[in-house]
Amino acid sequence: MHNDNNSSAPGTPSGRVRRRRGSNEVPPEVARANGNHLLVNDRSKYKSMLIRAYSSVWMIGGFAFIIYMGHLYIWAMVVVIQIFMAKELFNLLRRAHEDRQLPGFRLLNWHFFFTAMLFVYGRMLSQRLVNTVTLDKVLYKLVSKFVKYHMVTCYFFYIAGFMWFILTLKKKMYKYQFSQYAWTHMILIVVFTQSAFTVANIFEGIFWFLLPASLIVINDIAAYFFGFFFGRTPLIKLSPKKTWEGFIGASITTIISAFLLANMFGRFQWLTCPRKDLSTGWLDCDPGPLFKPEYFTLPEWFPAWFLSREIAVLPVQWHALLLGLFASIIAPFGGFFASGFKRAFKIKDFGDSIPGHGGMTDRMDCQMVMAVFAYIYHQSFVVPQNLSIEMILDQIILNLTFEEQLAVYTKLGQIIQEKTFGES
Known part of the structure; x- marks a missing residue:
């Protein structure tokens, strides 16, 4: 007794195996008969796009929340x-x-x-x-x-x-x-x-x-x-x-x-x-x-x-x-x-x-x-x-020690004094 899954399709050589049911592949003869030029994986292509879009929405939403x-x-x-x-x-x-x-x-x-x-x-x-x-x-x-x-x-x-x-x-x-x-x-x-x-x-x-x-x-x-x-x-x-x-x-x-x-x-x-x-x-x-x-x-x-x-x-x-x-x-x-x-x-x-x-x-x-x-x-x-002045001060506060900040303050005082006396 033959197993249906292994039996040959009518009119085909006995050595060939019948095409598996449920395949997304479009048989060439069907495509020619219908004048159809669909891509082989057209259905999976759209499914992939939907999965990708769904994931993207979640990622963008989570990203926006973290930014907030x-x-x-x-x-x-x-x-x-x-x-x-x-x-x-x-x-x-x-x-x-x-x-x-x-x-x-x-x-x-x-x-x-x-x-x-x-x-x-x-x-x-x-x-x-x-x-x-x-x-x-x-x-x-x-x-x-x-x-x-x-x-x-x-x-x-x-x-x-x-x-x-x-x-x-x-x-x-x-x-x-x-x-x-x-x-x-x-x-x-x-x-x-x-x-x-x-x-x-x-x-x-x-x-x-x-x-x-x-x-x-x-x-x-x-x-x-x-x-x-x-x-x-x-x-x-x-x-x-x-x-x-x-x-x-x-x-x-x-x-x-x-x-x-x-x-x-x-x-x-x-x-x-x-x-x-x-x-x-x-x-x-x-x-x-x-x-x-x-x-x-x-x-x-x-x-x-x-x-x-x-x-x-x-x-x-x-x-x-x-x-x-x-x-x-x-x-x-x-x-x-x-x-x-x-x-x-x-x-x-x-x-x-x-x-x-x-x-x-x-x-x-x-x-x-x-x-x-x-x-x-x-x-x-x-x-x-x-x-800006605020940004320069930020850099001084962030990157210099207290002693270095004091040295900057002293040096600026000297420069301002020299300019003041120079102009007068």
Whole structure:
């Protein structure tokens, strides 16, 4: 008696197996009969888009809530993202057979990870931490001691990990262990380079974190939808789904969005004021000239159906155009690099923590490139143009000891006296 699942279809050679029921594939003869030119995976394509859109809505909503909560919560979000990225990358070259022979070896990776975290954030936020605890003398002394011996502490932890690694070396496992040691350090460089610049941007003003991050999200979404509906011409072999139509449409959308978002974000002190300590209170500051509107009158020939003849533009919007250009043209290469990396290791995604998007690393590939550029651009072109007396005083308070501040005060007094007597 024949099993129906293995029987041949009528009129077909006995060696062929009947097509499985429920397959999404459209039989060629059916497509020809109906004049149908549907894509093979057309149904799954739309299902994938819906899953991706659903996840995106949740991510954007959660992101907006964290931005509302403030600097410390954004920093905490960055730390969580780092941990997920490190986990995904640690697992990429993990081999279960070798790991079973090396108990505690994975713990060593996380030891180096948290040592790097202590070094990077302790160095970056030490003065803000001191400013937070100035009212409590005991806590102030403890924190001051930590700041003073921060580098020694981190070095001790690193050396402890180094000795731990040497003591766990096992015969016939040397190559695997040293490759994992090198891989761990590469992960730390990739993850903490990006995150260090990101956190620095956050405390300079949420604006300098939010705008670049938003532009990458907008570019990614726009590229997906333009490519989905209009994509015809392949862009790069590393990413077969990327198209020129998606790339160009996303670039135009991102640059326009950069100009408009900068105007919207730049009007809120919560987003533009730097955070001088690690508290969560409301911020009040002089935003500086970049966030003070300049007014332009539109020429008579320019159609202004929905606009007033006089429009207000924040100077920071011109900087935003350059950020938008970078997010459109250069930052996507972070994604292409990640695509090539995944192809080298023959994986589809770095993880599966975000439905429809892959892992956290898949979402952060372009953000890493953008965060570094945003920090360098801000320090090189924005800070010199946006200096105010309040900002200069902040730098003196944040970065100089009491003795150095006293020396600055004395020196300024001498300069003012010399100028006063010189003019008289």
